[in-house]
Amino acid sequence: MAEVARSELVPTGTLRAGLNRANFLLVNRDSAPEKPEGVAPDMARELARRLGVALQFVTYETPAKLGDAAPSGAWDVAFLGAEPARAASIDFTPAYVEIECTYLVPPGSSLSRIADVDRSGVRISVSARSAYDLYLARTIRNAELVRSDGLDASLERFVAEGLDALAGLRPRLEKDVAQLPGARILEGRFTAVQQAIGTPKGRAAGSRYLREFVEDVKASGFVAAAIARHQAQGLSVAAAARE
Numbered sequence: 001m002a003e004v005a006r007s008e009l010v011p012t013g014t015l016r017a018g019l020n021r022a023n024f025l026l027v028n029r030d031s032a033p034e035k036p037e038g039v040a041p042d043m044a045r046e047l048a049r050r051l052g053v054a055l056q057f058v059t060y061e062t063p064a065k066l067g068d069a070a071p072s073g074a075w076d077v078a079f080l081g082a083e084p085a086r087a088a089s090i091d092f093t094p095a096y097v098e099i100e101c102t103y104l105v106p107p108g109s110s111l112s113r114i115a116d117v118d119r120s121g122v123r124i125s126v127s128a129r130s131a132y133d134l135y136l137a138r139t140i141r142n143a144e145l146v147r148s149d150g151l152d153a154s155l156e157r158f159v160a161e162g163l164d165a166l167a168g169l170r171p172r173l174e175k176d177v178a179q180l181p182g183a184r185i186l187e188g189r190f191t192a193v194q195q196a197i198g199t200p201k202g203r204a205a206g207s208r209y210l211r212e213f214v215e216d217v218k219a220s221g222f223v224a225a226a227i228a229r230h231q232a233q234g235l236s237v238a239a240a241a242r243e
Contacts, residue, residue, distance in 0.1 A: 008206035014054040017044035018075035020063045033059045040079040042226045064129035081131025082196040091207040093214040094241035095194035101132040104166040104173045107182025114188045125158035126167040131193040171234025
Protein backbone atom coordinates (compact mmCIF):
# COMPACT_ATOMS: atom_id res chain seq x y z
CA MET A 1 0.00 0.00 0.00
CA ALA A 2 2.80 2.41 0.85
CA GLU A 3 4.31 2.06 -2.62
CA VAL A 4 0.96 2.69 -4.30
CA ALA A 5 0.33 5.69 -2.06
CA ARG A 6 3.80 7.06 -2.79
CA SER A 7 3.30 6.74 -6.54
CA GLU A 8 -0.02 8.60 -6.30
CA LEU A 9 1.18 11.34 -3.96
CA VAL A 10 4.59 11.87 -5.57
CA PRO A 11 4.12 11.34 -9.33
CA THR A 12 7.16 13.46 -10.22
CA GLY A 13 9.50 12.00 -7.59
CA THR A 14 9.33 15.20 -5.51
CA LEU A 15 6.48 15.94 -3.10
CA ARG A 16 5.06 19.33 -4.07
CA ALA A 17 3.37 20.85 -1.02
CA GLY A 18 0.97 23.74 -1.50
CA LEU A 19 0.90 26.38 1.24
CA ASN A 20 -1.38 29.34 1.92
CA ARG A 21 0.95 32.12 3.05
CA ALA A 22 -2.00 34.26 4.13
CA ASN A 23 -2.56 32.01 7.15
CA PHE A 24 0.07 33.39 9.52
CA LEU A 25 -0.80 30.80 12.17
CA LEU A 26 0.36 27.98 9.91
CA VAL A 27 3.06 29.68 7.82
CA ASN A 28 5.34 32.22 9.48
CA ARG A 29 5.07 35.46 7.54
CA ASP A 30 8.72 36.40 8.04
CA SER A 31 10.00 33.17 6.49
CA ALA A 32 11.12 33.05 2.86
CA PRO A 33 8.70 31.57 0.27
CA GLU A 34 11.36 29.11 -0.87
CA LYS A 35 12.13 28.04 2.73
CA PRO A 36 8.92 28.56 4.71
CA GLU A 37 8.67 27.94 8.43
CA GLY A 38 5.65 27.14 10.56
CA VAL A 39 3.32 24.34 11.56
CA ALA A 40 2.24 23.49 7.99
CA PRO A 41 5.81 23.43 6.58
CA ASP A 42 6.83 21.19 9.49
CA MET A 43 3.97 18.84 8.61
CA ALA A 44 5.06 18.78 4.97
CA ARG A 45 8.67 18.03 5.90
CA GLU A 46 7.59 15.16 8.13
CA LEU A 47 5.35 13.75 5.41
CA ALA A 48 8.18 13.88 2.86
CA ARG A 49 10.54 12.24 5.35
CA ARG A 50 8.16 9.35 5.90
CA LEU A 51 7.60 8.92 2.18
CA GLY A 52 11.36 9.04 1.61
CA VAL A 53 11.19 11.72 -1.09
CA ALA A 54 12.42 15.24 -1.79
CA LEU A 55 10.15 18.17 -0.95
CA GLN A 56 9.27 21.31 -2.90
CA PHE A 57 7.02 24.06 -1.54
CA VAL A 58 4.48 25.74 -3.83
CA THR A 59 3.22 28.90 -2.15
CA TYR A 60 0.08 30.96 -2.75
CA GLU A 61 -0.99 34.31 -1.36
CA THR A 62 -4.63 33.32 -0.74
CA PRO A 63 -6.45 30.07 0.06
CA ALA A 64 -8.67 30.60 -2.98
CA LYS A 65 -5.69 30.50 -5.34
CA LEU A 66 -4.33 27.42 -3.59
CA GLY A 67 -7.64 25.59 -3.84
CA ASP A 68 -8.22 26.65 -7.45
CA ALA A 69 -4.88 25.14 -8.47
CA ALA A 70 -5.91 21.58 -7.55
CA PRO A 71 -7.02 20.49 -11.06
CA SER A 72 -3.89 21.97 -12.65
CA GLY A 73 -1.50 19.48 -11.06
CA ALA A 74 0.63 22.28 -9.60
CA TRP A 75 0.76 20.59 -6.19
CA ASP A 76 0.44 17.06 -4.81
CA VAL A 77 -0.71 17.89 -1.28
CA ALA A 78 -2.03 21.15 0.11
CA PHE A 79 -2.51 22.51 3.61
CA LEU A 80 -5.80 24.41 3.75
CA GLY A 81 -9.24 24.52 5.32
CA ALA A 82 -11.46 21.56 4.53
CA GLU A 83 -14.69 22.98 3.10
CA PRO A 84 -17.45 21.27 1.08
CA ALA A 85 -17.08 23.90 -1.66
CA ARG A 86 -13.53 22.66 -2.25
CA ALA A 87 -14.36 18.95 -2.07
CA ALA A 88 -15.36 18.73 -5.74
CA SER A 89 -11.70 18.72 -6.74
CA ILE A 90 -9.89 17.88 -3.47
CA ASP A 91 -10.00 14.91 -1.07
CA PHE A 92 -9.36 16.07 2.50
CA THR A 93 -8.00 14.33 5.56
CA PRO A 94 -9.58 14.88 8.96
CA ALA A 95 -8.44 18.16 10.52
CA TYR A 96 -5.06 18.33 12.21
CA VAL A 97 -5.73 21.73 13.82
CA GLU A 98 -8.74 23.98 14.35
CA ILE A 99 -8.94 27.77 14.35
CA GLU A 100 -11.89 29.57 15.97
CA CYS A 101 -13.75 32.15 13.88
CA THR A 102 -15.80 35.05 15.21
CA TYR A 103 -16.70 38.69 14.53
CA LEU A 104 -15.18 42.06 15.36
CA VAL A 105 -17.66 44.92 15.66
CA PRO A 106 -17.05 48.70 15.66
CA PRO A 107 -17.37 51.08 18.61
CA GLY A 108 -20.94 51.57 19.76
CA SER A 109 -22.26 48.54 17.89
CA SER A 110 -25.57 47.11 19.07
CA LEU A 111 -24.40 43.63 18.08
CA SER A 112 -23.54 41.75 21.25
CA ARG A 113 -23.86 38.07 20.35
CA ILE A 114 -22.92 35.88 17.40
CA ALA A 115 -26.60 35.27 16.71
CA ASP A 116 -27.22 39.02 16.41
CA VAL A 117 -25.08 39.31 13.30
CA ASP A 118 -27.31 37.41 10.90
CA ARG A 119 -29.95 40.10 10.61
CA SER A 120 -31.35 42.05 7.69
CA GLY A 121 -29.36 45.21 7.05
CA VAL A 122 -26.15 43.93 8.70
CA ARG A 123 -23.11 44.02 6.41
CA ILE A 124 -20.26 41.60 7.16
CA SER A 125 -16.78 42.22 5.78
CA VAL A 126 -15.04 38.96 4.87
CA SER A 127 -11.96 37.74 3.02
CA ALA A 128 -13.27 36.30 -0.24
CA ARG A 129 -13.31 32.51 -0.52
CA SER A 130 -11.54 31.96 2.77
CA ALA A 131 -12.73 28.83 4.59
CA TYR A 132 -14.92 30.93 6.87
CA ASP A 133 -16.36 32.86 3.91
CA LEU A 134 -17.37 29.54 2.34
CA TYR A 135 -18.97 28.56 5.64
CA LEU A 136 -20.84 31.86 5.97
CA ALA A 137 -22.02 31.63 2.37
CA ARG A 138 -23.77 28.39 3.33
CA THR A 139 -25.22 29.53 6.63
CA ILE A 140 -25.96 33.27 6.59
CA ARG A 141 -29.62 33.88 5.75
CA ASN A 142 -30.29 37.59 6.32
CA ALA A 143 -27.07 39.60 6.58
CA GLU A 144 -25.01 40.66 3.56
CA LEU A 145 -21.48 39.37 2.96
CA VAL A 146 -19.14 42.05 1.60
CA ARG A 147 -16.10 40.35 0.12
CA SER A 148 -12.56 41.66 -0.36
CA ASP A 149 -9.44 40.01 -1.71
CA GLY A 150 -7.51 38.98 1.40
CA LEU A 151 -7.41 39.59 5.13
CA ASP A 152 -5.89 43.07 5.04
CA ALA A 153 -8.34 44.23 2.39
CA SER A 154 -11.32 42.97 4.38
CA LEU A 155 -10.14 44.97 7.42
CA GLU A 156 -9.58 48.09 5.32
CA ARG A 157 -13.04 47.83 3.77
CA PHE A 158 -14.65 47.24 7.16
CA VAL A 159 -13.17 50.54 8.37
CA ALA A 160 -13.50 52.58 5.18
CA GLU A 161 -17.14 51.70 4.51
CA GLY A 162 -18.30 51.57 8.12
CA LEU A 163 -19.45 47.96 7.87
CA ASP A 164 -21.25 46.30 10.77
CA ALA A 165 -18.98 43.32 11.44
CA LEU A 166 -15.64 41.90 10.36
CA ALA A 167 -15.51 38.11 10.13
CA GLY A 168 -12.20 36.38 10.72
CA LEU A 169 -9.98 34.01 12.60
CA ARG A 170 -10.01 34.94 16.28
CA PRO A 171 -6.17 35.24 16.52
CA ARG A 172 -6.11 37.70 13.61
CA LEU A 173 -9.05 39.71 15.00
CA GLU A 174 -7.25 39.99 18.32
CA LYS A 175 -4.46 41.79 16.46
CA ASP A 176 -6.89 43.94 14.47
CA VAL A 177 -8.89 45.09 17.50
CA ALA A 178 -5.77 46.68 18.96
CA GLN A 179 -5.75 49.09 15.99
CA LEU A 180 -9.39 50.12 16.44
CA PRO A 181 -10.09 51.94 19.71
CA GLY A 182 -13.51 51.02 21.06
CA ALA A 183 -13.97 48.03 18.77
CA ARG A 184 -14.60 44.64 20.37
CA ILE A 185 -14.64 40.95 19.53
CA LEU A 186 -17.83 38.99 20.11
CA GLU A 187 -17.70 36.08 22.53
CA GLY A 188 -18.07 32.59 21.15
CA ARG A 189 -17.60 31.49 17.56
CA PHE A 190 -19.63 31.01 14.41
CA THR A 191 -17.41 28.11 13.30
CA ALA A 192 -13.94 26.64 13.69
CA VAL A 193 -11.93 26.24 10.50
CA GLN A 194 -10.79 22.64 10.09
CA GLN A 195 -7.26 22.84 8.73
CA ALA A 196 -6.46 19.64 6.86
CA ILE A 197 -4.28 18.13 4.15
CA GLY A 198 -5.81 17.83 0.71
CA THR A 199 -4.81 15.95 -2.39
CA PRO A 200 -6.40 16.15 -5.85
CA LYS A 201 -9.30 13.79 -6.47
CA GLY A 202 -8.58 10.33 -7.81
CA ARG A 203 -5.71 9.31 -5.51
CA ALA A 204 -7.49 6.76 -3.31
CA ALA A 205 -4.41 5.07 -1.84
CA GLY A 206 -2.68 8.39 -1.35
CA SER A 207 -5.73 9.84 0.37
CA ARG A 208 -5.87 6.89 2.80
CA TYR A 209 -2.18 7.30 3.55
CA LEU A 210 -2.68 10.99 4.34
CA ARG A 211 -5.59 10.22 6.68
CA GLU A 212 -3.42 7.75 8.61
CA PHE A 213 -0.54 10.26 8.67
CA VAL A 214 -2.72 13.02 10.12
CA GLU A 215 -4.15 10.78 12.84
CA ASP A 216 -0.66 9.59 13.77
CA VAL A 217 0.93 13.07 14.03
CA LYS A 218 -1.97 14.22 16.22
CA ALA A 219 -1.78 11.21 18.53
CA SER A 220 2.03 11.22 18.77
CA GLY A 221 2.22 14.85 19.89
CA PHE A 222 3.99 16.02 16.70
CA VAL A 223 1.31 18.63 15.93
CA ALA A 224 1.21 19.92 19.52
CA ALA A 225 5.00 20.23 19.54
CA ALA A 226 4.97 22.16 16.26
CA ILE A 227 2.35 24.58 17.63
CA ALA A 228 4.49 25.16 20.74
CA ARG A 229 7.72 25.50 18.74
CA HIS A 230 6.29 28.21 16.50
CA GLN A 231 4.25 29.85 19.28
CA ALA A 232 1.16 29.62 17.10
CA GLN A 233 -1.34 30.92 19.65
CA GLY A 234 -4.89 30.37 18.48
CA LEU A 235 -4.31 26.90 17.06
CA SER A 236 -5.62 23.82 18.83
CA VAL A 237 -4.95 20.21 17.94
CA ALA A 238 -8.05 18.69 16.37
CA ALA A 239 -9.70 15.72 18.03
CA ALA A 240 -9.09 12.23 16.70
CA ALA A 241 -11.34 11.43 13.77
CA ARG A 242 -14.22 9.05 14.33
CA GLU A 243 -13.93 5.73 12.55
